[in-house]
Amino acid sequence: MSLHGKNFIGYSLSANGTDETIAVDPTTGQNLETAFIEATSEEINSACNLAAKAFDSFRNTSSKERAAFLRKIAENVVNLGDELIQRAVAETGLPEGRITGERGRTCGQLTMFADLIEEGSWVNARIDTAIPDRQPLPKPDIRYMERAIGPVAVFGASNFPLAFSTAGGDTASAIAAGCPVVLKAHPAHPGTAELVAHAAVSAAKECGMPEGTISMIHGKSHLTGQALVKHPAIKAVGFTGSIPGGRAIFDTAASRPEPIPVYAEMGSSNPVFLLPETIKKNEEALVAGLTGSICLGAGQFCTNPGMLVVQASPEVNSFIQKLAESIKNAPAGTMVHSSIKDGYSKELSAKLAVDGVTLLGKSDATTENDATAAQPAVFSASAETFLNNDELNKEVFGPCTFIVICNNKEQILEVVEHLEGHLTSSIHGEDEELIQFADVISAVEKKVGRLIINQYPTGVEVCSSMLHGGPYPASTDSRTTSVGTAAINRYARPVSYQNFPQALLPDEIKDGNPLEIWRLMNGKMGQE
Amino acid sequence: MSLHGKNFIGYSLSANGTDETIAVDPTTGQNLETAFIEATSEEINSACNLAAKAFDSFRNTSSKERAAFLRKIAENVVNLGDELIQRAVAETGLPEGRITGERGRTCGQLTMFADLIEEGSWVNARIDTAIPDRQPLPKPDIRYMERAIGPVAVFGASNFPLAFSTAGGDTASAIAAGCPVVLKAHPAHPGTAELVAHAAVSAAKECGMPEGTISMIHGKSHLTGQALVKHPAIKAVGFTGSIPGGRAIFDTAASRPEPIPVYAEMGSSNPVFLLPETIKKNEEALVAGLTGSICLGAGQFCTNPGMLVVQASPEVNSFIQKLAESIKNAPAGTMVHSSIKDGYSKELSAKLAVDGVTLLGKSDATTENDATAAQPAVFSASAETFLNNDELNKEVFGPCTFIVICNNKEQILEVVEHLEGHLTSSIHGEDEELIQFADVISAVEKKVGRLIINQYPTGVEVCSSMLHGGPYPASTDSRTTSVGTAAINRYARPVSYQNFPQALLPDEIKDGNPLEIWRLMNGKMGQE
DSSP states (O other): OOOOOOEEETTEEEOOOOOEEEEEOTTTOOEEEEEEEOOOHHHHHHHHHHHHHHHHHHTTSOHHHHHHHHHHHHHHHHHTHHHHHHHHHHHHOOOHHHHHHHHHHHHHHHHHHHHHHHHOGGGOOEEEOOBTTOSSSOBOOEEEEEEEOOOEEEEOOSSOTTTTSTTSHHHHHHHHHTOOEEEEOOTTSHHHHHHHHHHHHHHHHHTTOOTTSEEEEOOOSHHHHHHHHHOTTOOEEEEESOHHHHHHHHHHHHTSSSOOOEEEEOOOOOOEEEOHHHHHHHHHHHHHHHHHHHHGGGGTSTTOOOEEEEEOOHHHHHHHHHHHHHHHTSOOEEOSOHHHHHHHHHHHHHHHTSTTOEEEEEOOOOOSOGGGEEOOEEEEEEHHHHHHOGGGGSOOOSSEEEEEEESSHHHHHHHHHHOOOEEEEEEEOOHHHHHHTHHHHHHHHTTEEEEEESSOSOSOOOSTTOOOOOTTTTBSOTTOOSSSGGGGGGGEEEEEEESOOGGGSOGGGSTTOTTOOOEEETTEEEOO | OOOOOOEEETTEEEOOOOOEEEEEOTTTOOEEEEEEEOOOHHHHHHHHHHHHHHHHHHTTSOHHHHHHHHHHHHHHHHHTHHHHHHHHHHHHOOOHHHHHHHHHHHHHHHHHHHHHHHHOGGGOOEEEOOBTTOSSSOBOOEEEEEEEOOOEEEEOOSSOTTTTSTTSHHHHHHHHHTOOEEEEOOTTSHHHHHHHHHHHHHHHHHTTOOTTSEEEEOOOSHHHHHHHHHOTTOOEEEEESOHHHHHHHHHHHHTSSSOOOEEEEOOOOOOEEEOHHHHHHHHHHHHHHHHHHHHGGGGTSTTOOOEEEEEOOHHHHHHHHHHHHHHHTSOOEEOSOHHHHHHHHHHHHHHHTSTTOEEEEEOOOOOSOGGGEEOOEEEEEEHHHHHHOGGGGSOOOSSEEEEEEESSHHHHHHHHHHOOOEEEEEEEOOHHHHHHTHHHHHHHHTTEEEEEESSOSOSOOOSTTOOOOOTTTTBSOTTOOSSSGGGGGGGEEEEEEESOOGGGSOGGGSTTOTTOOOEEETTEEEOO
C-alpha cells in the first residue's frame, strides 16, 4: 500500500491545503517518502460537522456493535503487517521489538474496551423505583447511566506512535463510550498515522458505522490543533505531550463559549524515594534497575524516573557514585525527533546552570545521527538547592535523573510538599523502614496518580486498576486515567431518566436487567 | 444565641475587616440585626492554610469517623431549633413550611452521605493481583480507589439558604469524601449561614476533627470569592448561582498556575415539550401543573420550567389562552433579594423587547414589598423568532415561562438542536405519541442532565440515581451531579497503589475485604 498523504474527512480523502509535513528517519536524519498535506480550516470544519452528525446514530449503537467495530480495528491494524512496523520504526527510531510490542498493546487495548462494553457494567447504572404513596410527596422512578459525551478530538503522541496515537487508548475509550473521534496525527509519524487511520476508517465502513465516526487530519502548526479544539461540535479532548502544548489546548478549551473537558497527560519526573536500609542492602540491583528505567526508550516514557530523593549517608555516597558510573557507561538513545533531542539538551543545560547543581556523570556514547542522539546523564543537588530553585521542579524529557540529597526525614517531607503533581512516585525500602516512612508515603500520595513500592515506574500495566494521570501538571484532570478500563469514563456523562416508559429506556436500565449488568437497584448492588 | 457577625477561621472567630454586610428582610425591606464583617485577605489565607493542614489528617480519618461527624452536624442543625427557621425566613422571604422542609432535606443529605461512606463502596475499589510468572513480563499487584481531592471552596446559593449553602449538598459530599471545606456565605442570608456554621464547626470540635476542617467567610465583593478560588491550597470549587458568577469562578480556576475543577450549577430554562394529543386530553391538569411549577418559590428553583415547546393547532391555542389566564391570576412571589427581583424585571423586559415576542399574560398581584415582588408572566414567539434571536435562548430567573410555537416536528427538532445545555427537560405526551416523538426525546437527551416524562421538573429527588447538572451552561462540568449520592465523586480522584504491603494499604483495598465493600477483583465484581 503506498501512502497518499491525505486527510481522512469522514469516508473521503481530502488534500485541499498547500502546507505539508515530511517525516524524517531520526536514526539517519533522512527524509522519508510521501508529503502529508496539512488540513485546511474547511477540512477541519467538515470533519467536526461529520462527527456531530455521526454522533446522533453512533451514540445509540449497541455495545455489541461498537465492540465488533473495536475488534475490527484491531484486526485491520494487525493486517497492516510488516509495512506498519517498518514505517513506525523508520519514523520514530524505536526498535522493531518495541514497535511490535506496542502494536500488541494497542490491539490489546482495543479488545479490552470491546470486552468492557460487552460486559456492560461500566455505565454505572442506578435505579430508584417509584413510591407513589410516599408522604408528603410521591417518589418518582429515576434511572441513571453514563452516556457518550459527544465528538472527541484526540491528539497523537510523539512517544507512542501506536498505543497513544491514531487507534490508541483515547480513541479506543472514546469509541467504546459511543463518541466519534477526530484525530490529529502527530507530525513526527504521519505515515504510521495514515496506515492506522486507514485500518480504523475501513473498520468503520465494514461495520456499517456512520460517516464521521472517525476522521484524521494532519497539521504541524498549533493552529490546526486550536481550530479543532475550538470547534463547537467537539465536546472533549484527549492529549499526550508536553506541558506547554497541553496547557495551550486546556486554555483554548476553557475559554470557549462552552468550555469542554481536556484530558492532557503532560510532564512528570516520577520521583523515586530510596530509603537508607534498602540502599545498603540492594545497591547493585538498584543501580542496574534505575539505569534501565532511566534509559528505557531514550528516556521518552512519561513514567521515566527523572528524580531520585535520598537521605545523606556514606552508603548513599557509594550508591550515587556507582549510579553515576553506570549512567556514564550507558549507550546513547535515538529520540523520536531532532526537536525532542533539542528540548532534552536545553532542559538539561538549564538544570546544570543552577547554582549548587553538580553533573555527576554523562554518557559520551554516540549514535549514527547526532541530531537525535540523547546521552544519559545524572546530576544532583542538596534539598536546599532544590527547594530554592523552581527550575529544578521542572521535568527534563529524556534519559537523565536528578538526585536530591536530604539531610533527614524532615527535609524529605519538605521536598515532598514542594513537589508539583506527578504521574507516579516509587518508594524503595525494606519492610520496616517503609513503616517508619509511612508519613512520607502518605504525603507523596497527595502529589501523584500512582504510588509504587519497590518497583520501577516504567511499564504501565493496562488493567482496570490503573490510574495513569495525576495532579497538575502530570495531567489537566486528576480525576481520570488515560490507561486502563476506567479511561472510558472520560468520554461519558451521566443522564437521569425520570418516569420513563420501558420502551424508551436504554437496555442498561430497563426492568428485568436484559443485559445482566451490575446495577445499584434501590441502593443495593446486584445483577437483578 | 445572639449573632456575632464574625468569620469562622478554623476554630477562631475573626473580624479584622471593616467592610460589612447587613441582611434585609425581603418581605418588608427592613434591615435585620447584626452587621457581618467581610473577611480580609489575611483571613481568607488563614482559612485556606488551615484547611490544607487539616487535610493531612482529615483525609485519613475512617469513614465511620466522618459519618459520625456528618450526623453530628445534622443533629446540631436541628438543635438550632426555631431560631434558625425564623432567621432563614426573615432573610429569604421563603415561607416557614418551605424552610422547615429544606432543613429536613439538608439533614437528610448529611445523613445520606454518612450512610453512603459507612457502606463504603463509593470508592470504586479495583484490585488486580500479581502474576509473577507472566510472560514476557511479570504482572504487578495494583489496587485503585477514590481518595479525597483536597480542600474545597463552597459558595452558598441565594435560593437555597440551607440545602445548597453552609451545610448543604456540596459541603456534605466534600466532607464525606474527606475534604476540608472553606465556605463563602451568601450575602443575602449571612445570619442563617452563621447559625449553620456554628453548628458545623461545633460538630467538628465535638468529633475531634482537625482545626480547619470547616471555615466560613463573609464577603459580598466578588474579590472575596476570587481570592478563595485562587488560593493554592484549594483543589476544587462548588457553586450554585448565576451564569456570570459561575463563569467568573470557572475562568479564575482555569487560569490558575494549577487549574482546578469547578462545579458550578448555573442557569437553566428546563424546556418542557407538550405533545399534541396530551394537550387535547389533559389541558386542565397541564395548566394547573405548569402554573404551580412555574410559580413555585417565586420561580427561584433552578428547575423552574422557563420554556414550553408546542406544535401549533387549535387545541394548543386554547391551552395557551388558559395558561395565560391562570398565570394572570397567580399571586406574586417574594424573591430572596431586591437585586434578584431587579434581575427578573430586566431579563423579562429584554425578552419582551425582541421583535416577534408577545406577552400573553402577567399577574398584577402585589406583595407587601414592591422591591422584591415578582409577578408571574407568560410570553410566546414562533420557532423562527426563537431560532433567530440568541437573546431568547437565555434563562429568565423568576416565575415566568416562554412558549415556543413550532409548525411541525421538523421545527421542533430544529429548536432542540438550537438549545444550550439545561438541567432538565420534560416531555408530556400520551403513550403512543411518545414513541412517535422518540427522535425528539433522543435529540433532547444531548442537551440535558435529566429527562422527565409526564412529570414537572421542580422537585429534585435526593437519591443515588439523580443527575442534577447537565451540559454548559446548566453546569460547568456535565460529568457530575450536585444532588444525590454520586455528588461525592466530585471531591475525589482515584489513586493506584502498586506492589504495596498490606499494612500500608487503605482498608478499602486490603486483602480479605475487611470493610465488606463491593470491589472489582481481577475484573469480577463482588464482596470477596
